[in-house]
Amino acid sequence: MLTSLYVLLVVTAVCAGVPEDTKRMMDHLSDAEHFKNDHHNKQFDHEAFLGEDQAKTFDQLPPEESKRRLGELIVDKIDVDGDGFVTLVELKDWIRYTQKRYIEEDVERHWKQHNPQGAETIPWETYQKNVYGFMEEMSPAELTAPNSEGFTYSNLRKRDRRRWTYADGDADDALNRTEFASFLHPEDHPNMRDIVVLETLEDIDKDKDGKVSLEEYIGDMYQAEEGEEEEPDWVKQEREQFTGYRDTNKDGHMDANEVKDWIAPPEFDHAEAEARHLVFEADGDADERLTKPEILDKYDLFVGSQATDFGEALARHDEF
Numbered sequence: 351m352l353t354s355l356y357v358l359l360v361v362t363a364v365c366a367g368v369p370e371d372t373k374r375m376m377d378h379l380s381d382a383e384h385f386k387n388d389h390h391n392k393q394f395d396h397e398a399f400l401g402e403d404q405a406k407t408f409d410q411l412p413p414e415e416s417k418r419r420l421g422e423l424i425v426d427k428i429d430v431d432g433d434g435f436v437t438l439v440e441l442k443d444w445i446r447y448t449q450k451r452y453i454e455e456d457v458e459r460h461w462k463q464h465n466p467q468g469a470e471t472i473p474w475e476t477y478q479k480n481v482y483g484f485m486e487e488m489s490p491a492e493l494t495a496p497n498s499e500g501f502t503y504s505n506l507r508k509r510d511r512r513r514w515t516y517a518d519g520d521a522d523d524a525l526n527r528t529e530f531a532s533f534l535h536p537e538d539h540p541n542m543r544d545i546v547v548l549e550t551l552e553d554i555d556k557d558k559d560g561k562v563s564l565e566e567y568i569g570d571m572y573q574a575e576e577g578e579e580e581e582p583d584w585v586k587q588e589r590e591q592f593t594g595y596r597d598t599n600k601d602g603h604m605d606a607n608e609v610k611d612w613i614a615p616p617e618f619d620h621a622e623a624e625a626r627h628l629v630f631e632a633d634g635d636a637d638e639r640l641t642k643p644e645i646l647d648k649y650d651l652f653v654g655s656q657a658t659d660f661g662e663a664l665a666r667h668d669e670f
């Protein structure tokens with residue numbers, strides 16, 4: 351069953367033009383990883399389609415209710431011209447709209463949380479007290495103990511501090527709402543591109559030599575499971591991608607410029623790529639439009655429900 355799923359994914363990736371791992375890309379649609387160790391992560395699609403907050407709401411619903419709300423969304427919001435078909439363009443516009451809405455609500459929530467008095471700006475001191483105040487109580491050992499991702503509290507604060515300074519266009523060490531939005535969602539702000547590139551590079555560069563080796567690149571998206579003898583084909587393809595494509599100057603590493611071309615390629619449209627992926631998955635005849643029954647038939651591709659979560663728990667159990 352996993353094999354056929356895998357074949358499907360590769361076909362999807364090729365036909366629909368969806369890269370295996372879009373999490374690293376700027377302006378990405380969800381922090382969930384779309385493909386991890388060749389398992390298709392439905393949560394990625396759900397968050398892209400609904401926005402992170404709505405995706406969570408749907409996850410709590412019984413399947414029939416989840417389907418019913420999806421049906422309403424299609425008719426009321428997505429099929430804008432009401433012709434009974436959801437076209438690629440309508441789907442793309444919808445995904446763009448939900449992402450924008452999610453980001454705006456997220457910024458508003460955090461802005462109010464750190465600035466309950468409604469001041470013009472939030473000073474770094476205020477923000478760092480709210481977010482990192484607990485660090486004052488910690489011992490040096492606790493501050494520098496790495497978590498499972500290799501981060502320490504000290505690193506995280508430093509990184510936030512650097513990003514803050516970067517977002518602080520007028521350099522008064524306080525962020526107004528616009529600056530705060532780019533601090534919180536730098537992937538959504540072209541002027542923050544260099545800091546996103548730097549943070550990405552640092553995440554992947556485990557040996558901290560300032561560049562990404564092939565093994566670091568692969569290690570970021572794939573870890574061999576115990577007993578696994580041969581790498582899956584998609585990992586081999588990623589190796590070829592690295593050598594043939596990402597490492598443009600052929601020195602065996604990706605430097606900051608090459609990371610930039612990878613995560614922020616000009617012209618790449620995430621909403622369109624995701625719309626193509628969803629259409630491809632739900633529509634056998636690939637006429638670039640979906641009917642309501644086609645969508646409802648594949649409702650667990652678009653939205654979650656208690657049943658999908660239950661099903662995924664079962665599927666996970668099945669693999670052991």
Ligand SMILES: *[C@@H]1O[C@H](CO)[C@@H](O)[C@H](O)[C@H]1NC(C)=O
Binds near residue numbers: 518519520521528
């Ligand atoms: C925030 O400050 C920037 C300069 O860093 C300025 O361009 C922008 O208009 C300001 N935004 C608001 C909402 O005041």
